[in-house]
Amino acid sequence: MKLPSWISIRPLRHYKGDDRTKCPDCGGEMSFVERFTMSGDDRRTYRCQACNKEHIVDFGMAEWKRLSDANKPEG
Numbered sequence: 001m002k003l004p005s006w007i008s009i010r011p012l013r014h015y016k017g018d019d020r021t022k023c024p025d026c027g028g029e030m031s032f033v034e035r036f037t038m039s040g041d042d043r044r045t046y047r048c049q050a051c052n053k054e055h056i057v058d059f060g061m062a063e064w065k066r067l068s069d070a071n072k073p074e075g
């Protein structure tokens, strides 16, 4: 999937707690737009009304990926 150039991917470690859903530019609360987990990562698109921009927030490993990894034998 090709993303528009104005969307930036921000790593989870940049955020603390609920700041994940806050706009990295203005700090305002963003509204949830879309979620995509095809790559095994739980990435969600949030939109900031104030900046009129969308930001992709990385929530880490997707649930289906975590479950499939958990089924693998240890070692």
Ligand SMILES: [Zn+2]
Binding pocket: 023, 024, 025, 026, 027, 028, 048, 049, 050, 051, 052
């Ligand atoms: Zn903003």
